[in-house]
Amino acid sequence: MPCRKKPLCVFGPVDSRRLGRSLGINLVPFKTCSMNCIYCECGETTFLTAERKEFFPAEEVLGELAKVLEERKLSFGEDFGLDFVTFSGLGEPTLHSRFGEILRRIREEYPMLKTCLLTNASLFSDPVVRKEAAQAHLVIPSLDGSDEEEFCKINRPEKSVTFQKVLEGITSFRRETEGLVKMFLEVFLVPGINDSPSSAERFRCLAEKIRPDAVQLNFLDRPGAVSGLAPVPEETLERFSSVISPSCPVEIPGRKKRDPGTNFAEVEFSLLNLLRKNGPCDAEKISADLLLPGPEIQRHLGMLCSAGFARTGRKGQALFYVLTDAGAKFLREKEGSC
Numbered sequence: 001m002p003c004r005k006k007p008l009c010v011f012g013p014v015d016s017r018r019l020g021r022s023l024g025i026n027l028v029p030f031k032t033c034s035m036n037c038i039y040c041e042c043g044e045t046t047f048l049t050a051e052r053k054e055f056f057p058a059e060e061v062l063g064e065l066a067k068v069l070e071e072r073k074l075s076f077g078e079d080f081g082l083d084f085v086t087f088s089g090l091g092e093p094t095l096h097s098r099f100g101e102i103l104r105r106i107r108e109e110y111p112m113l114k115t116c117l118l119t120n121a122s123l124f125s126d127p128v129v130r131k132e133a134a135q136a137h138l139v140i141p142s143l144d145g146s147d148e149e150e151f152c153k154i155n156r157p158e159k160s161v162t163f164q165k166v167l168e169g170i171t172s173f174r175r176e177t178e179g180l181v182k183m184f185l186e187v188f189l190v191p192g193i194n195d196s197p198s199s200a201e202r203f204r205c206l207a208e209k210i211r212p213d214a215v216q217l218n219f220l221d222r223p224g225a226v227s228g229l230a231p232v233p234e235e236t237l238e239r240f241s242s243v244i245s246p247s248c249p250v251e252i253p254g255r256k257k258r259d260p261g262t263n264f265a266e267v268e269f270s271l272l273n274l275l276r277k278n279g280p281c282d283a284e285k286i287s288a289d290l291l292l293p294g295p296e297i298q299r300h301l302g303m304l305c306s307a308g309f310a311r312t313g314r315k316g317q318a319l320f321y322v323l324t325d326a327g328a329k330f331l332r333e334k335e336g337s338c
């Protein structure tokens with residue numbers, strides 16, 4: 001069985017609910033982050049740090065990207081069939097000490113590509129990091145707590161990272177880049193922590209202070225790092241939207257995802273097809289066949305299992321995944337409609 005010694009820095013593309021067809025760039029090893037968010041789809045942070053480092057050599061990241069883009073150009077032409085190149089992945093991208101240089105070189109070498117940074121903004125109190133991030137076309141910082149208490153409960157940050165620092169960092173970034181860089185503020189709502197009416201009002205005040213292009217409300221749709229978390233109900237999203245929208249536009253990009261199957265990404269179809277073709281497979285084989293990192297594959301498998309299109313089984317110690325009848329029917333219907 002093929003085995004990947006080093007994680008891939010470039011992954012996808014995936015059909016992102018917010019960014020269209022997005023090619024991902026991961027700059028840190030699993031799972032390196034300045035936060036350990038309870039909802040994190042990658043699981044628990046194993047290396048909690050706020051120290052910047054060249055985790056993967058910048059030249060290797062750019063080399064991997066060049067190879068992927070070269071192949072895509074043959075099939076898709078000048079725009080590579082992509083809407084965005086997105087810095088995200090298995091931890092916080094700005095922790096990479098040459099993140100700014102990598103971003104700059106992508107913009108110089110591929111001026112036709114749009115770039116996006118998904119960040120927890122933990123390092124935005126540093127003007128150097130803000131300057132680096134300002135090279136992206138679109139920046140989506142997260143602010144999940146409306147105060148220090150909610151922030152600590154949800155994001156479980158490294159000790160030097162505080163709510164005030166993150167808030168001031170995002171506010172400064174917006175002040176410095178308004179009109180130059182598009183910015184959405186992401187708020188992840190967690191039942192029982194930041195979903196009260198007083199939280200909604202505090203978020204409205206924060207949105208008024210930060211003035212992003214829009215607030216994007218996010219919610220759990222795949223298993224998080226902590227078990228037992230539930231998505232907030234639709235009514236909560238509506239309530240938050242109506243409280244915040246007088247001060248700032250509000251978007252709920254993931255809402256359609258609640259209809260299983262209607263918003264599956266290409267990778268999920270590939271995964272179902274692979275299970276149909278090969279029968280039961282373990283996650284390692286799937287990861288090797290689809291050339292995607294293990295945690296990414298686990299996320300898609302989790303989604304397919306919760307939609308009832310795949311299920312797990314065990315053979316001795318080994319955990320494998322199987323296509324269900326509902327998954328096979330879904331594939332047939334999908335193929336019939338194409």
Ligand code: SF4
Nearest residue numbers: 033035037040091120
């Ligand atoms: S900041 Fe992002 S990568 Fe880090 S733990 Fe939170 S959700 Fe996961």
